[in-house]
Amino acid sequence: MKRRQFLTNTAITAVTSATLVSCQSQNKTTVVANSLPEVRWRMVTSWPRSLDTIYGAVEGLCNRVKELSGGKFQITPYAAGEIVPGLEVFDAVQNGTVECGHSAGYYYIGKNSALAFATSLPFGLLPAQQNAWWYYGGGLEAMRRVYADFNIINFPAGSTGAQMGGWFKREIKSASDLKGLKMRIPGLGGEVMAAMGVTVQNIPGGELFLALDRGAIDAAEWVGPYDDEKLGLNKVARYYYYPGWWEPGATLELFVNKTAWEKLPKEYQSMLEVAAKEANSSMLAHYDFVNQQALQRLLAGGTSLNPFPDDILKQAEKIAFEIYQKNAAQNPMFKEIYQSWLEFRKGIIQWNSINELSFANFIHRA
Helix, strand or coil, rough: HHHHHHEEEEEEEEHHHHHHHHHHHHHHHHHHHHHHEEEEEEECCCCCCCCCCCHHHHHHHHHHHHCCCCCCEEEEEECCCCCCHHHHHHHHEEECCCEEEEHHHHCCCCCCCHHHHHCCCCCCHHHHHHHHHHHCCCCHHHHHHHHHHCCEEEEEEEEEEECCCCEEHHHCCCCCHHHHCEECHHHHHHHHHHCCEEECCCCHHHHHHHHHHHCCCCCCCCCCCCHHHHHHHHHHCCCECCCCCCCCCCCCCCEEEHHHHHHHHHHHHHHHHHHHHHHHHHHHHHHHHHHHHHHHHHHHHCCEEEEHHHHHHHHHHHHHHHHHHHHHHCCHHHHHHHHHHHHHHHHHHHHHHHHHHHHHHHHHHC
């Protein structure tokens, strides 16, 4: 046989074999897909539909699961108030009213103070640090032990990035100006503010505009420029403060009813986990992109941008760590997580002061 004919025949054989393997693989995938059941879930959230950052990420998560499963596994998201109020997502998932939900763990610290770690602690971790703790620093394993007591399995499924310090109707020049103020601020950050003389309230995002406009509260924090502008907070309060020391890197979570989770095929469990991780990274990127533009619009519209006075930051930090010690003394689970978290925080702050802070300081000076 001539060499050219041999090579041609060999190539044809290789292509034919590859085609057969490919077809067999596709057929196998099709058979597996066809063997999986159709599953329909509902997901309640703590977010209004108007926020294409948070609620949009939830829709993206649900669409991703549908895409990965070829339409066999579908999750329908619902905005706050459509099935349950925004701050009752945890209970709805725990009780099996719905199969899953999207919310923030620190809304529910009344159930267990350790749930604060799931979202963010005042003077805690920045976004990249928070993700490192979640995925490699023992955070996921620790928080799953907490949620297990409530028949819930959790997944990080959204990062807001470092947040702003919120909107105030009057200027804040010192810690004494906080006394008597009525403010919307959840989690342990709310406990810190309460210790500084603030009357704290926890109000869903969709209700903040009316609460500020009607004088039910004097100040409110949500996330950052883009969301705050969408909620109209700049229209009812002029003074915008930074940094959001109580949420330097907030994580939002997917809550799944553990009983419903255990009924899912392994393939669907993997799809849900993948979709949650994608939502966690894409939300952060989205916020970093839109916040810079929104801030410029707010400033052009008359917003007064101000840093918190140093005495507020110093006093708040002192109170925050006193609260952590108190919780550790009262709650063994909080103590266990806190000790590990504190060691992680120390190490990563040291590292980031070398690899990131030095560069950031130079750039900002320039």
